[in-house]
Amino acid sequence: MKFPNEIEEVFTKYENQKGNLIPIMQSIQEIEGYLSKESIKLISNKTGISISEIYGVATFYSLFRLKPQGKHVIRVCQGTACHVGNSKDILRAVREKLNLTEMEETTADNEFTIMEVACLGCCSLSPVIMIDDTTYGKLTPNSVKKIINNYDK
Amino acid sequence: MSKIKIKVGMASCGRAAGADKIYKKIESYIKEKNIDASVEETGCIGMCFREPIFEISSKNHKVIYGDLEEIDVPKIIDSFVDENPLQEKAILTNEFDAPENKNLATQTRIVLRNCGIINPESIEDYMENAGYKSLEKALKNMTREEVIAEIKASGLRGRGGAGFPTGLKWEFAYKEKSDKKYIVCNADEGDPGAFMDRSVLEGDPHSILEGMAIGAYAIGADEGYVYCRAEYPLAVKRINIAIKAAEAKGFLGDNILGTDFSFHLKLKEGAGAFVCGEETALIASIEGKRGMPRIRPPFPAQSGIWGKPTNINNVETFANIAWIIKNGANEFSKYGTEKSKGTKVFALAGKIKKSGLVEVPIGMTLREVIFDIGGGMKTEKDFKAVQLGGPSGGCIPKELLDTKIDYDTIQATGAIMGSGGMVVMDESTCMIDVAKFFLSFVQSESCGKCTFCRIGSKRMLEILDKISKGEGEMEDINTLKELAVKVKDSSLCGLGQTAPNPVLTTLKYFEDEYIAHIKDKKCPAGVCTNLLTYEIQPDRCVGCGMCAKVCPVDAISGEIKKVFEIDQSKCIKCGACFNTCKFNAIEKK
Ligand SMILES: Cc1cc2nc3c(=O)[nH]c(=O)nc-3n(C[C@H](O)[C@H](O)[C@H](O)COP(=O)(O)O)c2cc1C
Numbered sequence: 112m113k114f115p116n117e118i119e120e121v122f123t124k125y126e127n128q129k130g131n132l133i134p135i136m137q138s139i140q141e142i143e144g145y146l147s148k149e150s151i152k153l154i155s156n157k158t159g160i161s162i163s164e165i166y167g168v169a170t171f172y173s174l175f176r177l178k179p180q181g182k183h184v185i186r187v188c189q190g191t192a193c194h195v196g197n198s199k200d201i202l203r204a205v206r207e208k209l210n211l212t213e214m215e216e217t218t219a220d221n222e223f224t225i226m227e228v229a230c231l232g233c234c235s236l237s238p239v240i241m242i243d244d245t246t247y248g249k250l251t252p253n254s255v256k257k258i259i260n261n262y263d264k
Numbered sequence: 265m266s267k268i269k270i271k272v273g274m275a276s277c278g279r280a281a282g283a284d285k286i287y288k289k290i291e292s293y294i295k296e297k298n299i300d301a302s303v304e305e306t307g308c309i310g311m312c313f314r315e316p317i318f319e320i321s322s323k324n325h326k327v328i329y330g331d332l333e334e335i336d337v338p339k340i341i342d343s344f345v346d347e348n349p350l351q352e353k354a355i356l357t358n359e360f361d362a363p364e365n366k367n368l369a370t371q372t373r374i375v376l377r378n379c380g381i382i383n384p385e386s387i388e389d390y391m392e393n394a395g396y397k398s399l400e401k402a403l404k405n406m407t408r409e410e411v412i413a414e415i416k417a418s419g420l421r422g423r424g425g426a427g428f429p430t431g432l433k434w435e436f437a438y439k440e441k442s443d444k445k446y447i448v449c450n451a452d453e454g455d456p457g458a459f460m461d462r463s464v465l466e467g468d469p470h471s472i473l474e475g476m477a478i479g480a481y482a483i484g485a486d487e488g489y490v491y492c493r494a495e496y497p498l499a500v501k502r503i504n505i506a507i508k509a510a511e512a513k514g515f516l517g518d519n520i521l522g523t524d525f526s527f528h529l530k531l532k533e534g535a536g537a538f539v540c541g542e543e544t545a546l547i548a549s550i551e552g553k554r555g556m557p558r559i560r561p562p563f564p565a566q567s568g569i570w571g572k573p574t575n576i577n578n579v580e581t582f583a584n585i586a587w588i589i590k591n592g593a594n595e596f597s598k599y600g601t602e603k604s605k606g607t608k609v610f611a612l613a614g615k616i617k618k619s620g621l622v623e624v625p626i627g628m629t630l631r632e633v634i635f636d637i638g639g640g641m642k643t644e645k646d647f648k649a650v651q652l653g654g655p656s657g658g659c660i661p662k663e664l665l666d667t668k669i670d671y672d673t674i675q676a677t678g679a680i681m682g683s684g685g686m687v688v689m690d691e692s693t694c695m696i697d698v699a700k701f702f703l704s705f706v707q708s709e710s711c712g713k714c715t716f717c718r719i720g721s722k723r724m725l726e727i728l729d730k731i732s733k734g735e736g737e738m739e740d741i742n743t744l745k746e747l748a749v750k751v752k753d754s755s756l757c758g759l760g761q762t763a764p765n766p767v768l769t770t771l772k773y774f775e776d777e778y779i780a781h782i783k784d785k786k787c788p789a790g791v792c793t794n795l796l797t798y799e800i801q802p803d804r805c806v807g808c809g810m811c812a813k814v815c816p817v818d819a820i821s822g823e824i825k826k827v828f829e830i831d832q833s834k835c836i837k838c839g840a841c842f843n844t845c846k847f848n849a850i851e852k853k
Pocket residue numbers: 421422423424425426427428430433450451452453454455538539540541542543576577578579581683757758759
């Protein structure tokens with residue numbers, strides 16, 4: 112497993128706290144980028160919660176990922192205002208730019224992962240995307256491609 | 265203190281519009297020119313359509329500027345150094361005419377009293393604006409019963425959607441006997457198209473903390489959670505900062521303000537599940553489980569987090585509390601209608617000119633909010649409908665624009681007041697597409713416990729899909745209505761019980777549009793791709809051939825400098841040619 116020390120710290124931080132499963136999973140995902148099989152086993156060992164229950168939680172919440180993700184995460188907002196503002200065109204442009212088919216989420220070079228998400232709450236600037244923690248608004252298919260250019264290595 | 269003070273609107277919306285750049289430009293300019301000025305962050309003032317925005321004040325002047333670009337920064341700052349404010353780009357001031365001067369005057373700001381005014385990361389700023397004075401008043405001068413009586417008398421109803429009277433809810437939790445009680449702030453704001461709670465969380469986090477502490481005192485809780493969705497990273501950050509600051513000042517923690525009242529508050533981040541906004545699912549999620557709703561009773565007030573009495577309120581509900589305690593129930597109940605008191609914050613979005621947040625007394629009409637305050641339509645197209653209440657709500661048509669916005673009147677239309685999202689739609693929005701959008705949202709967010717919510721909504725979605733492809737039959741309308749009733753009746757929680765509302769309201773007010781899709785195989789709004797045709801207008805085509813180049817299926821052919829043609833049998837209606845043609849020669853029908 113990568114980052115053993117950081118992960119150990121997570122367990123120390125949440126030790127003996129009731130209801131700590133989700134925060135532990137969130138923190139480990141933050142470190143690893145996703146939840147690997149090894150870390151799920153480790154969480155189970157440390158907390159005494161069964162692997163199947165952890166897996167159940169991981170699959171219930173859309174923020175948890177069981178596969179590695181790209182260096183940058185692009186969240187394409189699919190909220191009401193964005194939908195009405197043609198967010199589908201934005202999504203298509205992002206996929207086109209990153210050479211991703213409808214089924215693919217992560218680029219071959221592991222640079223970008225694309226996610227469709229429910230409302231990001233910036234409806235007045237729709238259509239909107241969020242790259243990592245930065246939100247971009249009032250997009251057009253062309254402008255979104257330019258923004259992604261700035262993240263290219 | 266600096267001579268000139270600048271506050272930049274740095275909520276998520278401001279940042280997305282480029283406020284970061286403006287902020288940096290201000291910093292570097294005042295440094296470069298050695299100007300005696302300070303710059304700070306503030307929350308969202310609500311005029312998102314004018315972002316980026318900043319407020320600048322000097323000894324004699326105070327002006328808010330909007331639609332800013334970096335090049336405007338030096339001009340504006342210089343004009344304040346000369347004590348002669350620039351008028352260009354000013355949007356709000358009481359010194360001269362500016363386009364948004366009327367904007368705030370038509371609103372009543374209780375919940376948003378500090379948003380866009382104070383620095384949300386400064387507890388001192390909040391305290392200067394009467395912050396934590398209400399907590400002090402409650403703890404030192406009021407009994408727990410008196411606090412509850414005051415909230416009851418104010419007529420405040422929960423702003424999370426259902427409109428349950430807050431005072432009554434507190435009384436239930438107060439009456440439960442237990443060694444431990446919890447109070448929770450529902451900051452999950454999952455409704456797509458709603459961002460009121462985000463703005464308060466980001467712009468005035470202490471008002472929520474103060475409301476929660478007062479509530480905790482009233483019901484007898486000593487521990488609480490703010491359950492905030494993880495899609496709001498800035499809100500999470502600001503709440504955490506606020507909790508630390510309040511602890512340091514002794515407004516949270518043990519023996520608050522020297523009394524024997526102790527209250528500990530934690531933030532819990534959601535993990536992306538809409539259903540966790542439902543109270544029992546939220547409790548399961550806080551406990552670290554899958555967020556599945558359960559049968560009520562027992563109600564959370566009796567058995568909530570780890571089986572202990574738990575009181576859950578919405579962000580906006582809590583943000584009202586300190587104001588009510590400070591100004592009194594009477595002052596609050598002056599606003600609103602007989603059964604719905606106070607104000608409501610609405611998030612205006614979609615095809616509306618002045619998108620953003622507005623707070624108005626309950627009981628204004630939709631027309632007043634959308635056309636007088638919201639400035640009407642952004643596009644040249646006509647108003648068609650307004651969507652209220654997100655996936656649990658419905659679309660209200662033009663004929664009902666004079667409907668008063670209060671819990672009961674809106675409910676009578678088939679929509680719900682909901683949490684306050686208002687998405688305005690024009691003639692280019694297809695109502696079947698909207699119904700499909702919301703249904704696919706609830707369908708994917710259904711926790712799967714109830715058969716009708718899980719599968720009934722899927723069947724409804726399939727039918728809508730069929731209709732949008734031009735394969736519908738008239739019988740489908742009846743099937744939709746039948747299924748809707750069944751899904752409503754056999755679902756455990758609010759998600760399933762209200763899931764059919766968007767379909768039912770569009771059927772009720774826009775049946776013609778359904779029939780046009782089914783009988784004429786046409787989408788009047790030009791949205792449903794399968795029902796569209798793209799045609800080249802010979803009089804406008806210059807024969808540049810760009811369309812043929814971008815067509816992914818080689819459906820377009822022709823010779824350069826002559827009129828091109830689309831082979832309809834090959835066309836997959838992707839619209840690539842339509843978006844590419846510089847001469848508007850391609851028509852979508
Ligand atoms: C599926 C579903 C989602 C909900 N989402 C939210 C939400 O995001 N925020 C919220 O405050 N209330 C939400 N509610 C309503 C809450 O269950 C609850 O009624 C509310 O938080 C109570 O607070 P109030 O009395 O202050 O309105 C949701 C309800 C359902 C059924």
